Amino acid sequence: xxxxxxxxxxxxxxxxxxxxxxxxxxxxxxxxxxxxxxxxxxxxxxxxxxxxxxxxxxxxxxxxxxxxxxxxxxxxxxxxxxxxxxxxxxxxxxxxxxxxxxxxxxxxxxxxxxxxxxxxxxxxxxxxxxxxxxxxxxxxxxxxxxxxxxxxxxxxxxxxxxxxxxxxxxxxxxxxxxxxxxxxxxxxxxxxxxxx
Numbered sequence: 001x002x003x004x005x006x007x008x009x010x011x012x013x014x015x016x017x018x019x020x021x022x023x024x025x026x027x028x029x030x031x032x033x034x035x036x037x038x039x040x041x042x043x044x045x046x047x048x049x050x051x052x053x054x055x056x057x058x059x060x061x062x063x064x065x066x067x068x069x070x071x072x073x074x075x076x077x078x079x080x081x082x083x084x085x086x087x088x089x090x091x092x093x094x095x096x097x098x099x100x101x102x103x104x105x106x107x108x109x110x111x112x113x114x115x116x117x118x119x120x121x122x123x124x125x126x127x128x129x130x131x132x133x134x135x136x137x138x139x140x141x142x143x144x145x146x147x148x149x150x151x152x153x154x155x156x157x158x159x160x161x162x163x164x165x166x167x168x169x170x171x172x173x174x175x176x177x178x179x180x181x182x183x184x185x186x187x188x189x190x191x192x193x194x195x196x
Contacts (some may be wrong), residue, residue: 004109008118009069009101010034010168012094013049021137027052030138032094038165042122046099046166061126062160066116067098067155070105074153075139082141097138098155102164106175107184110156113177121164125177128154128187149191156183 012032018025029052040047044063048099051058057065072091080089092099105116107128131154136144148154 001086004104006102006104006116006172006174008166008170008172009103010093011039011046011166012041012099012101013046014094014097015048016050016052019137022102026134026137028134028138030097030134032099033098034093034168038120038167039162040163041123041166042163043055043160045160051146056112056130056132058191062157063160064100064123064158065098065129065155066100066102066105066123066158066167067096067129068153069103069132070106071096071100071151071153072084074151078147079140080103082143084140088117095138097135100158101174105120107152107154107156107187108182109174109184111179112181112183113175113179114185115175115177116172117159117175118164118172119170119188121160121166123158124161126159128156128159128183128190130154130187130190134173152187153185153189154183 012034014029014032016029018027029050040148097164110125112125116123131145131148134141139142
């Protein structure tokens with residue numbers, strides 16, 4: 001039995017919408033908002049959630065995006081240092097575009113293939129998130145992708161092994177998978193191009 005205590009800090013969903021990025025109208029669903037109560041977890045993601053570009057987000061292998069709550073302090077400081085904090089210094093959960101904000105589980109604790117067992121569903125870790133230019137726009141500064149690449153604070157995508165529901169406040173267990181590659185190593189291999 002693990003001594004670690006993991007829980008769901010919040011659950012977020014979002015609809016695809018057009019936003020202006022670098023003078024262009026771009027479809028995105030990165031803006032997620034918290035929902036209360038049980039949320040349906042289906043093979044392609046959370047009920048009420050959309051992905052704007054299914055070639056890079058969503059699908060069976062990227063159905064749910066999870067992000068550690070512990071990293072939010074880093075992003076508040078990064079935005080302050082970039083001069084964009086202004087009146088919105090607090091970042092609500094979902095700002096990273098995540099569906100699940102998790103307490104206690106960092107990327108360094110997670111391996112590809114590990115399983116997160118919630119009371120009413122089971123999700124499997126598939127890969128780290130690889131941020132795109134939309135993340136820079138969402139965070140309000142043009143080096144946000146580089147900051148994610150350097151920090152390794154990427155979160156991870158989950159596949160749905162057992163559909164059901166999930167809700168804020170629920171505990172969950174981390175069950176070890178095959179343990180061949182950790183999320184940080186997989187992320188660094190993907191992010192090499194952003195580190196130059």
